[in-house]
Amino acid sequence: MEKLQLQAPAKVNYRLDVLGKRPDGYHDLRMVMQRVGLCDEISITLSAAPGIRVTCGKKGVPDGPGNIAWRAADVLLKLSGKEVGIDIAIDKRIPVAAGLGGGSSDAATVLMGVNELLGLGLSDQRLMEIGVKLGADVPFFIFKKTALAEGIGDQLTAMESMPSLWVVLVNPGIHVPTAWVYQNLILTEKGPATIIRGSYSSAAEVAELLSNDLEPVTCGKHPLLNEVKDMLLTAGATGSLMSGSGATVFGIFEDEAVARKAAADIAAARGWFAEAVQTL
Numbered sequence: 665m666e667k668l669q670l671q672a673p674a675k676v677n678y679r680l681d682v683l684g685k686r687p688d689g690y691h692d693l694r695m696v697m698q699r700v701g702l703c704d705e706i707s708i709t710l711s712a713a714p715g716i717r718v719t720c721g722k723k724g725v726p727d728g729p730g731n732i733a734w735r736a737a738d739v740l741l742k743l744s745g746k747e748v749g750i751d752i753a754i755d756k757r758i759p760v761a762a763g764l765g766g767g768s769s770d771a772a773t774v775l776m777g778v779n780e781l782l783g784l785g786l787s788d789q790r791l792m793e794i795g796v797k798l799g800a801d802v803p804f805f806i807f808k809k810t811a812l813a814e815g816i817g818d819q820l821t822a823m824e825s826m827p828s829l830w831v832v833l834v835n836p837g838i839h840v841p842t843a844w845v846y847q848n849l850i851l852t853e854k855g856p857a858t859i860i861r862g863s864y865s866s867a868a869e870v871a872e873l874l875s876n877d878l879e880p881v882t883c884g885k886h887p888l889l890n891e892v893k894d895m896l897l898t899a900g901a902t903g904s905l906m907s908g909s910g911a912t913v914f915g916i917f918e919d920e921a922v923a924r925k926a927a928a929d930i931a932a933a934r935g936w937f938a939e940a941v942q943t944l
């Protein structure tokens with residue numbers, strides 16, 4: 665039957681301001697979110713045998729109903745009322761529990777893919793409303809543009825203009841549960857919020873935007889991450905920051921060769937995950 669082969673990209677947070685805690689335990693945020701060209705490969709196949717089957721085969725990622733991609737397919741299959749089977753195979757390239765939104769991107773990609781395969785005709789807006797119930801980052805991956813994200817991360821406004829950059833992602837094998845980071849965040853009174861413009865035109869301008877309120881929490885527990893940030897700057901990055909709740913750290917570069925050399929040198933020296941990718 666019908667099959668789709670799709671790519672689910674990772675994201676980095678150029679900025680993450682925590683504005684306050686909500687009565688439901690979630691936090692109000694103000695973020696700038698950017699997709700990057702490190703992708704999970706997802707194939708979705710419709711079959712006659714009813715049920716949803718997810719295979720991933722990556723350590724730390726469950727097959728079956730524990731997988732966020734399974735839950736995404738389940739919502740749409742139930743909504744369709746159809747008696748078909750959905751087989752999902754995920755080739756996981758994005759580090760897990762790494763602040764790169766890998767699970768959220770898989771879920772968003774499955775929502776968009778199953779919508780198409782089952783001919784449901786749901787709008788992106790509707791898919792985003794369904795997606796936010798699976799995870800706060802899911803709507804961003806359906807939006808598909810560099811965004812100012814507010815609310816819990818689901819109120820999205822497209823940035824007017826952002827430069828195409830090289831991003832070096834470095835993960836020293838540290839996995840951090842997002843819920844733990846938010847639970848250990850100490851909210852402090854801050855001065856007036858920095859203005860976020862709609863338009864940035866160079867790595868130097870984006871570097872001025874780089875700031876993440878979750879960084880002190882994760883770096884406090886894993887001080888090695890401060891060293892990773894410095895390694896990226898020494899290797900020529902215009903700026904470096906932890907992404908999301910961590911523990912992946914990224915550096916921004918204008919020059920492809922410098923970015924590729926930085927990633928190769930860090931991977932060779934320390935044996936860590938280090939890749940140079942482009943912004944999407």
Ligand SMILES: C[C@](O)(CO)[C@H](O)COP(=O)(O)OP(=O)(O)OC[C@H]1O[C@@H](n2ccc(N)nc2=O)[C@H](O)[C@@H]1O
Pocket residue numbers: 677680689690691692693695763765768798799800801802815816817842843846847908909
């Ligand atoms: C850190 C980020 O990745 C930045 O983009 C997101 O804020 C997290 O997005 P996510 O992983 O899709 O988040 P969810 O799966 O919905 O929630 C994971 C946990 O993070 C906390 N959480 C998440 C989003 C938010 N605005 N406030 C929160 O406090 C909640 O305690 C929740 O239990």
Ligand SMILES: Nc1ncnc2c1ncn2[C@@H]1O[C@H](COP(=O)(O)OP(=O)(O)OP(=O)(O)O)[C@@H](O)[C@H]1O
Pocket residue numbers: 724725726730731732733754759760761762763764765766767768770801840842908909910
């Ligand atoms: N398809 C999936 N891909 C990755 N992790 C998954 C998936 N399904 C379930 N999980 C579980 O979700 C947790 C981590 O999710 P994910 O990789 O999205 O974290 P993250 O990259 O830190 O996300 P964020 O940037 O939103 O903080 C792990 O406990 C993992 O077992």
